Amino acid sequence: MTAPTHDQPLVTVLIACYNHAAYVEASIMSVLNQTYPNIELLVIDDGSQDDSVTVLSALQARHGFDLQVQENQGLSRTLNAGIARARGTLIVPFGSDDIMLPHRIATQVSYLAEKPEVGACSANVETIDHHGQVMGAREQRHRDLPFRRLEFDDLFLGRKPGPSAATLMFRREALQRVGGFNPEIRLEDIYITLAILRAGYYIDVLGEVLAQYRDHPTNTFKNGRFMIDNVLRTYAEFSDHPDYERVCMRFRNSMFLKFAKNNKPLARETLKQIPLRHWNRKTVRGLFRLLAPRPPQHPS
Structure with missing residues (x-):
């Protein structure tokens, strides 16, 4: 320098x-x-x-x-x-x-x-x-x-x-x-x-x-429960905004879709927190992922 x-x-x-x-x-x-x-x-x-x-x-x-x-x-x-x-x-x-x-x-x-x-x-x-x-x-x-x-x-x-x-x-x-x-x-x-x-x-x-x-295995964004809890806690600091509920539900829908395939328990828990009036295309896509049968496991 x-x-x-x-x-x-x-x-x-x-x-x-x-x-x-x-x-x-x-x-x-x-x-x-x-x-x-x-x-x-x-x-x-x-x-x-x-x-x-x-x-x-x-x-x-x-x-x-x-x-x-x-x-x-x-x-x-x-x-x-x-x-x-x-x-x-x-x-x-x-x-x-x-x-x-x-x-x-x-x-x-x-x-x-x-x-x-x-x-x-x-x-x-x-x-x-x-x-x-x-x-x-x-x-x-x-x-x-x-x-x-x-x-x-x-x-x-x-x-x-x-x-x-x-x-x-x-x-x-x-x-x-x-x-x-x-x-x-x-x-x-x-x-x-x-x-x-x-x-x-x-x-x-x-x-x-x-x-x-x-990008590595311990990145924070890969911890689904941590992300959901802390983002929603962050949004709660701005709950006086007129679109606060919509913002939270948009985020929950995104997380539901993200984890519907690889973390089904967290996805089901998240889905329960989304009222039907806030369902959108991501909710539907997530449901298909959540309900899709797992591919057969072939013995090694």
């Missing part, structure tokens, strides 16, 4: 690691290799049970970033504690399993300059597998989306694709205005983006790839 100048704001990158020993070195090195010179890196291990602390300690000894090791507090509490210690005016919570492209921070800092109405900036991502290999075109749902400016209803009502958590850069003042992350909600990115939009800021999503999102 070149030396920072007075007109380059300090960016604090927060990496909270939990059982990502296999991935966290690539994540940290992608931050250290940024072309932007004025970065503060805070790394927190949140009670990992694997070899993460050993990996992090060796990296910290070589590169000198700020490392804290703590008992498990959960991601939202960990990020709030990191924000309280951060010195940057721009805050980047970053997954310990994802990878930044080298120009990511520089691109977003430049974009946010002179745009005080934008509380957060995001961008597209490229999906990689757990080995770091780029996945096929069918898995690249967030790689080629166009630029979009989001208001609250755009995200809450699903009018436009939302921001990618792997590329979020927040203004510190926006995080402070909404009180930071909600410690009672473990799916942190949906809540914080909705809260910032509700506070009157825009979120702008750039139409270029600035990070690689790692």
